[in-house]
Amino acid sequence: MRALLSRLIVLLPALLAMACVVGTLCAAFLWSLDAVTRARFDHPWLLFLLPLGGAGIGWLYHRVGQSVEGGNNLILDEIHEPGGGVPLRMAPLVFIGTMATHLLGGSAGREGTAVQLGGSIASAAARIARLDDAGVQILLKAGISAGFGAVFGTPLAGAVFALEVLAIGRVHLPSLLACVIAGYAGDWACQAWGIHHTSYAIHYAGGWNGLLLLKATIAGALFGLASLAFAEANHVLGGWFKRHVRYGPARPFIGGLVLIALTYALGTRAYLGLGVWSADPHAPTIPGFFTGPIDGWSWALKMLFTVITLSTGFKGGEVTPLFFIGAGLGNALSGVLGGPVDLFAGLGFVAVFAGAANTPLACILMGLELFGPGPILPITLACFAAYACSGHNGIYLSQRVWRPKLLYPGVEAGVSLRAVRAARKGGVKR
Template sequence: MNTIYKHLLLAVLVGFLVGAIDALFGRVLIWITAFRTIHYLWLLPFLPLAGLLITWLYHRFNKESLGGMTLIFETRLDKRKDIPLALIPLVMVGTWITHLFGGSAGREGVAVQIGATISHWLGKKCHLPDNSKILLVTGMAAGFAGLFQTPLAATFFAMEVVIAGYLEINALLPALLASYVACFTSRFLGLPKFAVTLPTSLSLHSLSTMGSIVLLGIAFGLTGRLFATMLAKAKSWMKRSIPDPYQRIGLVSIPLAIALMLFFGGRYCGLGTNLITNSFTHQTIYAWDWILKLFFTILTLSIGFQGGEVTPLFSIGASLGALLGQLLGLDPLLCAALGYAAVFGSATNTLFAPIFIGLEVFGGANMIPFALVCILAYVVNGNHSIYTAQSKVIY
């Protein structure tokens, strides 16, 4: 059978498998988030013990899986040959524990790692040539699409995130197919999709509006850059200052838990979906929401808790956008949507994925503002990324 047909058949299989696992992971995480929101006063005090449990699980069953997204990037760049299957249950359980006890973290890293691990394993079993590239991208796309149900954004995210400035075009068709299959599968199994219909569309016919777009692009780009650089420095500093992983997560999570409890009653725990909801429903957004969510997410991830960064980036961008919209005299909901996409794009050092996020989550009426703001944020970011293993094209 022609290799391309094998890739497409495997893409369908990967889409079904990853979409089903994403649905399980996402629905459990939704329940955990709701439960923790009600009982956070009883759960946050146990955050240090939860951190110790996560660390023990990884060191007991597969320490190599601690590499997380770095393992995926290294495999795609031919720096390693295998991704341990143990990564899948470990990263799922570790993320559930992190969120149950109030850590500020995301979820996309889990989905992408699950998709990449499954697709890489299937590629090896089928002895496909170049499976570490095409099938790995296919699995990453399926993981992202199954969780967020944005198949176009997922496809381009997977194609452009490993090597900044380069698109893995050979993987386009299987990645797109796997993304749609994963999206339909997770939706069929009851995982809801986040989507917002924006009430206004922005006309760019005035200089003042164009000036506001430029300011938004710069602000969102700098925010994503700040998150990426601070996360890398925090992880490095924590490892140097407290080399023992048990001491690092056990000791630092004590003040982390206290701070999360004291700052507005657990407002900055978990994914940050509460801030996203507030941003798009005219509820209270404080001027400091975005920076505190940024700080707590960086601290949570830098000491060893599991999860991802993208959903917190969505919440940081949305809350900052809602604030800037009020200051600039623009629709806060539209600016929140622009920040939702652009801060994610800046921090991940991707260009096309955030533009498609804007299309698939907020509709096509404001595609030109989304494209302009995301392009500006991408340029302002200056090639920084939350993924330290990300490679850059050198011209």
């Protein structure tokens, strides 16, 4: 313990400076994201530039961004096995790519951008401070925590996410204090620039009877299957495009054409962009799922739009679309299972993410930070049920298996989810 505290004291100046820079960049990112979203609503014709914008993003990464194409997985790999570091160019590339995606109507999120901002800035800070491998690992985890905590306004969840996302069934506690400090520092720096996060609320004040808790657990299992479907669809479609469309810039060009076609086939633009708010008061949004009415299929359509967007090479993140998918599915299940709409929307909000990222503890804490302590019991049941049912799959294939899930035994400890998928398909573990 004394050695850990001594190392933290040595790292503290670099850690605080890094977290404040990351928080400031996240503030600029969130402000810009809101601006481009408003511009997209004000100028509907921008959607027709989506294929060209996608090709531009693809060309930019093809020319100067191949070393950072791995995104969040690159950061996880660097934490597991420190090597060449995370290139600083990751930060401007993902910032530009995400802004273009949202300006033109791609269905993506913001977590990936925040984590990559945190990872690239943390890696640069580690090089400047000339840290050893252990110091680099701590600072990279802290960078993830700062970015996640700042972009969602959930610093405690961000700290645990940075540790839990590395390996299924393990939270590396020695780095917890550093990640907590970075999460709160990043969130403070972001809010210091006047950034405010969307508020969500669960107003249900009834008792937690056994039947309702059972329904929450059943819903959690379904949330886990939805997260499994989302992750697998992303990997399968992304792999298909890489095999059959070899030229990188062509993939998002095709993806943009498909998204335009889907938009006009469905007659709505509700599934473009973040889905947090809309200029159309009748469009489905994440806050709207908490208040009703029951919406049976918006979650599935959002999944379709997001999978096409991300698997063809547009930039952003998966988490905010997962919030939409989860809250929308929770809204739908409240009608099927006979539960409170706001409660089930909140359960889906955190539990689908818990299953897709294999981070139930972080998502329980996110529920606590967003909704308060009232619904913590059903949130816990839903998150762990989703985690149990989502299998050894997820949105981060560089995640390692530390302890296999009980419902899916037989997986070798220490391998990556990428290797698990390869073995399942008859490939070779790596």
